[in-house]
Amino acid sequence: MPDASAxxxxxxxxxxxxxxxxxTFIVSAIASIIVRAAARRRDWAGILIRRARWPFRTVLLIGGVWGSIALAFPGVAWRPPVDHAxxxxxxxxxxxxxxxLFLFLADVGVSRYRMDVADNRVARRxxxxxxxxRRLVVVVIAILAVGAILLTFPGVRAVGASVLASAGIASIVAGLAAQSVLANVFAGIQIAFSEAIRxxxxxxxxxxxxxxxxITLTYVVVxxxxxxxxxxxxxxxxxxxFxxxxxxxxxxxxxxxxxxxWRISTDAMRExxxxxxxxxxxxxxxxxxxxxxxxxxGLVRVRVLVSAADSAAxxxxxxxxxxxxxEWLREQDAAALPLQRVLVGAEPARERSGEVRDVEEPVEVAEPREEAAAEREPRSEPKPVTGSRAGLFSGTADGEQRASEFTQAIPVQPPSEDDPSRRAGGPDGLEGKGEGGGAPDGSAN
Structure with missing residues (x-):
């Protein structure tokens, strides 16, 4: 029969x-109520409760159970291993x-920067x-926790001196073995603070x-x-x-x-x-x-440059x-569709010798009467270039600003008095404004 004391x-x-x-649950509920009351109308209270609720309850529960065992079984033989556990x-x-708690602080800091706005460069950084x-700090906390747990074992503390003595050799061996891993870790830290990507x-x-x-400590997901x-x-x-x-x-x-x-009307195309x-x-x-x-x-290349708020648009x-x-070329300006011109009858000797030229492309032959009429008609004077036509680097304020980004960083030395180019080319010795190496071909081709 069991003892009454047992x-x-x-x-x-x-x-x-x-x-x-x-x-445990009462203290957890009271703490939750206090936090919500202290941070009413703010979002950080909900973040704190969501992050710290279960870890806080776990700490209270372990402490309560440990205290219950210490209160009910004082001085028993099996207490030391249980206390260690x-x-x-x-x-x-x-x-x-x-x-x-650290992740809560990180979430609060990040929540102030919204990603769903048009100009979110700072938020992305x-x-x-x-x-x-946050990943780095969590790894450090986990390593410190594992170290603290190992130090609770007397055997580990006894060999601590010898481990520290051989730490130099061990670090060299570990560095050589994990060279690629460590390189990725340091590269991840460099990416985070250099802002190469966000x-x-x-x-x-x-x-x-x-x-x-x-973006993690070792890899990036695209x-x-x-x-x-x-x-x-x-x-x-x-x-x-990249x-x-x-x-x-x-x-x-x-x-x-x-x-x-060549018969394309660029003015109509601009309209x-x-x-x-x-x-x-x-x-x-x-x-x-x-x-x-x-x-x-035999063809004319027309380039249209347009801008948009982002790459998808x-x-x-x-x-x-x-x-x-x-669609406009096909229906409104069919004469501007690409053609390959072949001059037929330019070499009578080859025609008399029976040589025949295969023509697979559309052939455009001018009638003699039309050519004569065209020669009799007076040619119209070329249109003067007034400078009002907008280009990528001219004609608008944005174009001039864009041109200055290519030219203002290049120092131009004023020519000397005896420089022949100064006498030939005008007051500044230059025939025109530099174009920064030519127009680009579009950044989003």
């Missing part, structure tokens, strides 16, 4: 355990609580840095266009335009060149190129471009340029402009 001990333990559990559990729960720092940046990597979805996931090591962004389309701003300029016949872009929500109104950039091989705008201009 029943009393078990009863005391059960009562103490129930009291500890009830006290509870000490380890308390260290782990405390590390969990500390980590969650803050989110990226906090994303790296969360939600639009990048072109490995000929893939997408957005930065996640979500492509067709919803594929590209995972790259952090060292990729510190050792290889394109970041939202480094300073999200607005871009894109190009649309068309090869047309059609104005009609297309007027009131279009994809067009941001910054850049609207139509220029002839090439005229070789620019892609749709370029496709729309291309489709509408092709």
């Amino acid at each position: 029943w009393e001990t078990m009863l005391v333990f059960a009562i103490a355990l129930v009291i500890a559990v009830i006290a 509870f000490l380890i559990a308390m260290i782990a729960a405390g590390a969990w609580l500390v980590a969650q 803050v989110h990226t840095q906090f994303q790296i720092v 969360v939600d940046d639009v990048v072109v990597v490995e000929e893939e266009w997408g957005r930065i979805r996640e 979500m492509t335009w067709d919803e594929r996931t590209v995972v790259l090591p952090c060292t990729y962004f510190t050792t290889k060149p 394109q970041n389309w939202t480094k300073y701003h999200s607005a871009l300029i894109g190009s649309v190129e068309l090869d047309v016949d 059609e471009l104005d009609r297309l872009l007027e009131g279009n929500e994809l067009f941001d109104g910054r850049t609207k340029v139509l220029q002839v950039t090439d005229a070789t091989g 620019l892609w749709d705008l370029r496709c729309l402009v291309r489709e509408e201009l092709v």
